[in-house]
Ligand SMILES: Nc1ncnc2c1ncn2[C@@H]1O[C@H](COP(=O)(O)OP(=O)(O)OP(=O)(O)O)[C@@H](O)[C@H]1O
């Protein structure tokens with residue numbers, strides 16, 4: 233029976249999943265009632281995604297049984313789907329070259345005598361999009377959609393299967409605050425119709441807004457299951473990390489910026505309409521704005537990662553000014569860049585953590601072209617510890633790490649190089665609360681040693697906490713600039729949305 237003594241829609245008992253010798257999920261049981269939104273939370277690597285893949289039949293557990301409405305699954309993804317379990321993955325899994333409609337019906341394409349029944353396909357896809365209230369052209373290719381729209385198409389694909397149990401693994405990581413509100417309201421609507429929902433997020437406030445029950449995982453085990461009304465955010469976090477989290481009270485730096493390191497003038501590019509921007513030594517400059525405002529495009533145009541249609545960027549390192557005419561020049565000038573799409577742009581998933589981190593630091597770690605093993609190990613270990621990589625096994629392939637831990641490797645890789653200019657695009661997306669504080673500390677430290685830092689973040693508290701100055705971008709232009717002292721959520725959002733915020 234569930235926490236409310238009702239028969240569960242989903243019941244998993246004694247789930248064990250090992251990878252090699254390591255226990256990723258260690259004797260986990262979970263019960264979810266129809267109409268219940270049930271949160272599963274835990275630090276990066278706690279076992280959340282692994283458990284969800286077991287529930288959805290994608291991974292076969294070493295032990296344990298999953299049942300839907302009292303009927304045990306026979307195993308495999310098809311059996312789970314047929315029984316009514318649909319999973320929205322942590323990483324987007326759509327096929328970019330195919331259309332919205334094709335993606336929504338992927339794997340369950342209606343055919344008769346081998347021919348795809350196009351009309352039926354479109355109707356089902358349209359109904360699913362309608363159900364979640366998102367309007368997007370069915371014939372549009374996925375590659376042309378924004379990341380947030382892709383996320384909604386992904387959800388439509390799950391909803392199209394009319395699941396009894398809908399699982400969402402960090403669905404809001406790439407969404408704006410307004411899109412997040414929309415998604416949360418949608419989940420409440422689906423739950424009100426009787427759907428059981430399992431909701432994974434590192435954003436504890438979201439959990440408290442919509443969930444009824446929370447299961448807390450730590451090191452693959454359930455450490456607590458409780459009704460939301462019987463707990464507090466502080467208690468949940470304490471259970472996640474296994475100790476009280478120290479709050480960094482005096483986090484705002486006393487920055488005295490030095491010389492200008494990066495000077496961009498009249499930058500124009502796709503979605504960027506003429507931007508002037510300076511970043512000084514020892515300064516953290518934040519770029520705020522809504523998703524799609526042109527922030528990523530702007531930083532990529534500055535560092536030469538994407539083509540510019542106008543403007544110039546001058547970088548001054550060790551007193552030597554140099555125009556950034558290509559990304560190669562930028563890299564040779566010693567800039568660091570942690571891209572937004574780290575899984576595809578920033579990491580070699582089939583290489584080890586050590587190799588990934590050592591890669592941009594080769595020169596420092598070798599003599600006459602030969603890599604120094606001991607030095608490399610010490611260097612990589614120190615960085616892995618600094619970002620709280622879990623487990624701290626530097627000879628393991630990055631692809632075997634949980635999503636949040638992969639992010640940490642991407643950050644460590646560049647922070648280790650101690651660049652004099654670094655661009656961080658959404659530096660802590662998908663990273664748990666504890667590691668987030670660690671990464672913020674590292675970024676501040678880097679600035680304290682004289683680096684010029686440019687940060688893009690949709691996470692407003694993060695942007696406010698890190699930045700000495702914030703430029704708010706809309707439609708590829710700077711709409712306003714706020715000093716760290718005068719910036720708050722309201723002033724940033726009103727510039728970002730172009731609307732005066734009403735109320736206090
Ligand atoms: N394919 C794999 N091979 C080996 N180990 C794996 C694999 N997938 C996951 N693991 C390990 O299983 C453990 C749990 O990982 P999981 O992805 O479930 O964590 P998570 O709670 O979803 O974390 P995050 O918040 O970072 O997404 C981790 O120690 C991870 O390294």
Ligand SMILES: [Mg+2]
Nearest residue numbers: 281322634635
């Ligand atoms: Mg995960």
